[in-house]
Amino acid sequence: MALLEMHRVTKVYGEGASQVLAVRDIDLSVAAGDLLAVMGPSGSGKSTLLTIAGSLEDPTSGEVVIDGQLLSGMSRNDKARLRRRSVGYVFQDFNLLPGLTALENVSLPLELDGVRARRARELAAAALEELGLDERVAHFPDELSGGERQRVAIARATVGERHLLLADEPSGALDSASGEAVMRMVLAACRRGLGAVVVTHNAQLASWADRVVFIRDGRLVDQTAIPPSPESLLQQGSEP
Amino acid sequence: MSVRHALLALLSEGPKYGLQLRQEFEERTGDVWPLNVGQVYTTLGRLERDGLVEADDAHEDERQRGYRITAEGEKELAAWFGTPSEAGSPPRDELVIKVLVAMGVPGVEVGDVIQIHRRHLVELMQQWTRIKEDEGRLDLALALAVDAELFRLESVVRWLDAAEGRMKRSSLGPAPAATPRPRLRLRARSR
Numbered sequence: 001m002a003l004l005e006m007h008r009v010t011k012v013y014g015e016g017a018s019q020v021l022a023v024r025d026i027d028l029s030v031a032a033g034d035l036l037a038v039m040g041p042s043g044s045g046k047s048t049l050l051t052i053a054g055s056l057e058d059p060t061s062g063e064v065v066i067d068g069q070l071l072s073g074m075s076r077n078d079k080a081r082l083r084r085r086s087v088g089y090v091f092q093d094f095n096l097l098p099g100l101t102a103l104e105n106v107s108l109p110l111e112l113d114g115v116r117a118r119r120a121r122e123l124a125a126a127a128l129e130e131l132g133l134d135e136r137v138a139h140f141p142d143e144l145s146g147g148e149r150q151r152v153a154i155a156r157a158t159v160g161e162r163h164l165l166l167a168d169e170p171s172g173a174l175d176s177a178s179g180e181a182v183m184r185m186v187l188a189a190c191r192r193g194l195g196a197v198v199v200t201h202n203a204q205l206a207s208w209a210d211r212v213v214f215i216r217d218g219r220l221v222d223q224t225a226i227p228p229s230p231e232s233l234l235q236q237g238s239e240p
Numbered sequence: 241m242s243v244r245h246a247l248l249a250l251l252s253e254g255p256k257y258g259l260q261l262r263q264e265f266e267e268r269t270g271d272v273w274p275l276n277v278g279q280v281y282t283t284l285g286r287l288e289r290d291g292l293v294e295a296d297d298a299h300e301d302e303r304q305r306g307y308r309i310t311a312e313g314e315k316e317l318a319a320w321f322g323t324p325s326e327a328g329s330p331p332r333d334e335l336v337i338k339v340l341v342a343m344g345v346p347g348v349e350v351g352d353v354i355q356i357h358r359r360h361l362v363e364l365m366q367q368w369t370r371i372k373e374d375e376g377r378l379d380l381a382l383a384l385a386v387d388a389e390l391f392r393l394e395s396v397v398r399w400l401d402a403a404e405g406r407m408k409r410s411s412l413g414p415a416p417a418a419t420p421r422p423r424l425r426l427r428a429r430s431r
């Protein structure tokens with residue numbers, strides 16, 4: 001079953017002459033285990049696509065289905081609950097709460113969802129340990145490096161039973177080694193069975209995905225074919 | 241790529257046989273550039289002719305011949321390491337020429353030309369990145385070679401993105417003033 005489906009999704013901002021068509025006729029499907037990258041320049045509609053996919057915004061027309069549940073017609077509360085349980089977000093600027101430790105940042109969404117505090121902390125500690133942050137659980141965001149903060153954000157997005165990961169330029173201002181580390185973690189999460197959508201303008205980040213779709217002026221215009229195995233590259237290596 | 245200098249570098253570590261050079265070359269460059277043994281012997285022959293290496297003895301069978309670097313060879317190698325690799329003048333890049341020329345051709349959508357190439361480049365990058373995924377088989381040489389290829393391909397994608405953005409702005413913006421264009425004095429090196 002697809003974790004996320006978007007059918008003919010269109011989003012219009014403003015009215016009349018000042019109307020802006022942010023995304024139009026988007027069809028997209030992400031199954032468990034999929035890592036999908038949406039690649040496009042700034043202003044192409046890729047962030048709007050992500051906020052609609054995560055139910056943070058309603059489309060003007062079209063349908064979004066998360067975990068088999070159709071979002072249109074769902075109450076605001078039901079949507080919020082679905083979001084907390086199923087969807088994790090990773091943003092460019094991490095969006096960690098500065099007054100909470102790494103552990104508390106990760107356990108908070110579980111507690112908000114009614115998981116008992118002790119259990120939430122156990123799950124949060126496990127998620128942080130998985131990303132190699134077991135020594136940093138008690139640190140506050142301003143005591144962590146950029147790469148560590150982004151790992152906390154990924155732990156928060158994948159903790160508990162969340163299985164749809166949505167990431168907007170997840171390597172942000174990190175250097176290329178940290179960007180690669182972020183994509184390794186996202187890919188590892190997908191290999192464990194999560195589904196992920198990463199929007200980025202960066203081809204190196206996008207190249208970690210199984211499938212890359214290209215967005216221009218709010219439309220999906222093209223996508224990569226399933227690439228052959230890397231062995232074919234090494235074997236065809238031309239004579240120097 | 242300079243096989244000639246790479247072989248000199250391997251010989252600077254000590255005398256070696258041809259087959260050994262081929263094997264070490266492939267190992268040291270992450271097995272990304274396969275080298276056929278004929279090419280090794282041809283290159284060694286030229287290095288010997290130029291006085292940069294010498295054969296141990298005049299063995300009939302070239303496979304039995306060991307090679308060592310000469311003082312002249314050491315000098316040549318040091319000069320190679322110390323000289324920036326050619327990157328200064330714009331090469332005749334087929335893709336750049338194709339996009340520039342496409343702009344004036346009726347019935348050709350430059351955006352489509354750009355996207356076809358962008359997709360192909362990203363597909364290649366996906367294949368190179370898959371090699372990095374399995375960290376178990378990723379030795380340092382291979383990782384460096386794969387990174388080099390990824391950065392090279394990425395730079396082409398970035399140029400396509402920038403070209404597309406620039407064309408879009410130029411089609412929206414005011415027509416450029418009709419001032420004579422300064423002649424670029426960049427001389428393209430022919431390759």
